[in-house]
Amino acid sequence: MNFLRVRNKPWADGYIKAHADYIVIDPQNWLGKWQSRFEKSQPLDVEVGTGKGQFIIEMAKAHPDINFIGVELQKSVIATALRKFMTAPLPNLQFVLTDGANLDEFFHPDEVNKIFLNFSDPWPKKRHAKRRLTSPGFLKTYQTVLDPAGTIEFKTDNRGLFEYTLVTMNHYPMTFDYVSLDLHRSAENETNIQTEYEEKFSPNGPIYKLVAHFNA
Template structure:
């Protein structure tokens, strides 16, 4: 689906520097100083309109969250949510997640969330999938030893591909659900896409994987 261009989006992001980080490279190595309270840092790659990351920040005030989204016209919707929620433990970054090592040092991030990422189903687009090995390498390079990736999708093909990718990379599969909403998993916070797909009867797939130190 083609996104509607929002020419005012950049100015709005600039107007709220307390939430939308303007020069993330300047915080590399000192992200613990970017938040009002110290705590582990969790990032969501592809934060979309921000429902998940905002609700996580509200539910876990002892954790600092960063939502990363490439599309400027999408992240402004997340910014609206953050402004309304007034959560001090949440920041947003409008950037390309393939360059995480430009913004974080090794060990600055404790967990990565990947929620309903674009499946890029064509073989020639495999390298664009957020669970492709080059992305896994970038996550590993900023995570703490034994850092985790929590992954959700409604796309069975992408889920199966991702489990193989995690395994081939040498990661430990800690949790796998083939039907999250009909499981006994507790504490799930839904994204906008998750609610929509689930209401249509789609199964939601979820995994938790850990890098080996």
């Protein structure tokens, strides 16, 4: 959802500093030490572009046997997610304020179990294609940090971005485990956890989803 206009929040800096136990602003310093930030060592799932946090918070609630990290570049946005989280903190969720393009700089190879990409900026202009979170450059980074059996889960309401993602993942190459052209009308929707953006805009059209893994 980072293509929406973000309003500056003057309180964000102070709030982030006051809750350093739950949010990281220097992720390179935690390379190889992420599990120490959680109550116990468990499989690690990462959401790139966590927005206001609804998805990752609800996932952490639903899966206490998994550790989650929500990565977000926009300080005001992640501060909002953190404030929402602090109403009922969970031992299996951490936030990271950084650019998701650099995952391989603060996660070891094969360290991540799953990557979630939810309603990423579509960057519709052709000259901006490399900025899309499912472009080949980003896929290379994800492949580095993902466990060989790990997966990417991708959701969007942008048909153009979805078609682009199908093509880039197929050519990479990757294998599709699940593809839906209308998630909310599928059986998968029974266990679907929505983002704030998804709740707001899904009445306007279908939600597309895919799950894929890298070929050995």
